[in-house]
Amino acid sequence: NLPAPEGRFNFAQHLLDINQQRAEKTAYIDDQGTLTYGELAARIQRMASALVKAGIRREERVLLLVQDCNDWPLAFLGALYAGIVPVAVNTLLTAHDYHYMLSDSRATAAIVSEALRPSLEAALAKGDHDLKTIFVSRAQGELPAGSVHLDTAIQTAEPMAQAANTRADDPGFWLYSSGSTGNPKGTVHTQANPYWTAELYGKRLLGITEQDICFSAAKLFFAYGLGNALSFPLSVGATVVLMPERPTPDAVFKRWIDHQPTIFFGAPTGFAGMLASAKLPKKAEVALRLASSAGEALPADIGERFTQHFGVEIIDGIGSTEMLHIFLSNQPGKVRYGTTGWPVPGYAIELRGEDGLPVADGETGDLYIQGPSAALMYWNNRTKSRETFQGAWTKSGDKYVRNADGTYTYAGRSDDMLKVSGIYVSPFEVEATLVQHPAVLEAAVIGKQDAEGLTKTKAFVVLKDGAELTAEELKAFVKERLAPYKYPRFIEFVTELPKTATGKIQRFKLRQKEAE
Numbered sequence: 001n002l003p004a005p006e007g008r009f010n011f012a013q014h015l016l017d018i019n020q021q022r023a024e025k026t027a028y029i030d031d032q033g034t035l036t037y038g039e040l041a042a043r044i045q046r047m048a049s050a051l052v053k054a055g056i057r058r059e060e061r062v063l064l065l066v067q068d069c070n071d072w073p074l075a076f077l078g079a080l081y082a083g084i085v086p087v088a089v090n091t092l093l094t095a096h097d098y099h100y101m102l103s104d105s106r107a108t109a110a111i112v113s114e115a116l117r118p119s120l121e122a123a124l125a126k127g128d129h130d131l132k133t134i135f136v137s138r139a140q141g142e143l144p145a146g147s148v149h150l151d152t153a154i155q156t157a158e159p160m161a162q163a164a165n166t167r168a169d170d171p172g173f174w175l176y177s178s179g180s181t182g183n184p185k186g187t188v189h190t191q192a193n194p195y196w197t198a199e200l201y202g203k204r205l206l207g208i209t210e211q212d213i214c215f216s217a218a219k220l221f222f223a224y225g226l227g228n229a230l231s232f233p234l235s236v237g238a239t240v241v242l243m244p245e246r247p248t249p250d251a252v253f254k255r256w257i258d259h260q261p262t263i264f265f266g267a268p269t270g271f272a273g274m275l276a277s278a279k280l281p282k283k284a285e286v287a288l289r290l291a292s293s294a295g296e297a298l299p300a301d302i303g304e305r306f307t308q309h310f311g312v313e314i315i316d317g318i319g320s321t322e323m324l325h326i327f328l329s330n331q332p333g334k335v336r337y338g339t340t341g342w343p344v345p346g347y348a349i350e351l352r353g354e355d356g357l358p359v360a361d362g363e364t365g366d367l368y369i370q371g372p373s374a375a376l377m378y379w380n381n382r383t384k385s386r387e388t389f390q391g392a393w394t395k396s397g398d399k400y401v402r403n404a405d406g407t408y409t410y411a412g413r414s415d416d417m418l419k420v421s422g423i424y425v426s427p428f429e430v431e432a433t434l435v436q437h438p439a440v441l442e443a444a445v446i447g448k449q450d451a452e453g454l455t456k457t458k459a460f461v462v463l464k465d466g467a468e469l470t471a472e473e474l475k476a477f478v479k480e481r482l483a484p485y486k487y488p489r490f491i492e493f494v495t496e497l498p499k500t501a502t503g504k505i506q507r508f509k510l511r512q513k514e515a516e
């Protein structure tokens with residue numbers, strides 16, 4: 001019974017309308033200052049003009065490679081306002097990844113943090129892709145030809161008075177989703193999809209209000225972070241704290257103390273690290289009223305210890321890049337630790353067996369979701385689009401069991417993907433990098449549960465005859481070639497890998513061995 005945005009709808013304009021009366025209120029706080037709702041609105045309208053002035057046309061893509069800071073939301077929403085499609089990408093990737101994303105998306109411009117400009121330039125140097133303009137966020141001094149200071153571009157552009165005449169179902173923005181094999185997939189979301197996640201999960205389920213100060217450990221380029229630190233808070237006029245660095249316990253505690261957020265959005269590995277830290281703040285030092293967790297299943301013990309310490313529930317849920325945010329979740333005041341709770345009202349969930357039919361309670365099935373925030377497709381990839389977006393249903397790739405009380409318990413992935421600290425890692429990509437080392441003959445990567453019940457990557461490596469190599473040398477080799485978070489945390493050198501008669505590596509045997 002929610003009013004569905006139909007026909008003409010522009011998500012950026014929608015947020016400006018909601019917050020028109022809050023011009024003086026702080027929307028964003030980062031390490032360099034604050035941005036009021038009034039300033040945010042003005043910069044969104046100028047950003048939109050700056051993009052048009054640079055020759056970017058409606059529906060063209062713009063790569064958004066920016067660390068979390070106040071420029072991120074204005075760049076993202078400025079593009080949406082102009083009907084230009086921001087492609088928000090992971091800031092932790094390599095030039096090789098950005099080269100792929102530039103040519104896959106055919107982005108005609110980029111908005112990049114000064115610290116990430118070298119990676120973008122290295123991607124462009126690989127050839128075959130030109131950008132009309134590169135807008136550089138937070139740069140000092142002169143920039144090379146073709147690059148402009150984002151701030152100057154915004155200040156010198158006239159505000160665009162009217163948002164582009166976009167429709168609810170128009171492509172609004174993309175996020176890249178990784179798979180166990182192949183390249184990341186450009187996941188195309190509509191202008192209306194963030195509206196739905198904000199209404200169904202942000203407002204109704206979490207109950208975020210104008211009084212809240214939101215702080216997300218997950219960055220804005222993740223679908224999880226985009227809801228937590230943009231769509232949800234801006235849909236109610238709340239305040240957001242942004243942080244550019246890695247969410248280490250110390251970095252998070254500093255923001256808890258300095259800015260007193262009321263809602264914290266994290267992932268299980270982060271909560272475990274904080275609870276283990278000697279610097280964990282006392283309950284009286286923080287203003288938290290609620291915490292949300294996603295990325296991987298939250299072990300019950302972590303939730304219980306957090307609640308015991310802070311008197312605050314962790315609302316554990318699962319979402320996906322394809323559904324844009326959380327569709328299955330515990331609820332404030334109704335938490336069953338060790339489970340992912342119930343379907344978020346507005347979404348339907350089905351667990352299906354190998355025959356495609358619904359499974360009974362207590363049996364494991366593949367998770368399918370139906371809801372209004374599903375992506376339109378994967379760009380330029382009909383096969384994978386058809387596998388995932390099946391009519392009204394979206395296949396998540398996760399396995400679940402429904403319990404008698406209607407809660408759902410996580411039962412693993414349907415493919416080989418691993419989720420480490422809430423981020424997908426393909427074992428095949430790590431193996432392919434390990435075998436590039438001249439001393440490595442072959443390698444197999446699996447997920448290994450640590451003492452907290454959280455998944456870490458473990459590589460089994462066979463060295464070439466007579467070769468010598470340490471685990472630390474091999475980890476350093478991988479870190480140089482892949483996004484650093486993908487390196488295997490554990491390496492075991494073995495003399496052979498278990499294989500089928502046809503030579504396929506039997507990862508399940510390695511998993512069994514680890515579990516013993």
Ligand code: 3SK
Binds near residue numbers: 225317324
């Ligand atoms: O990892 C999750 O559970 C998640 C949650 C919200 C949005 C996106 C994702 C992948």
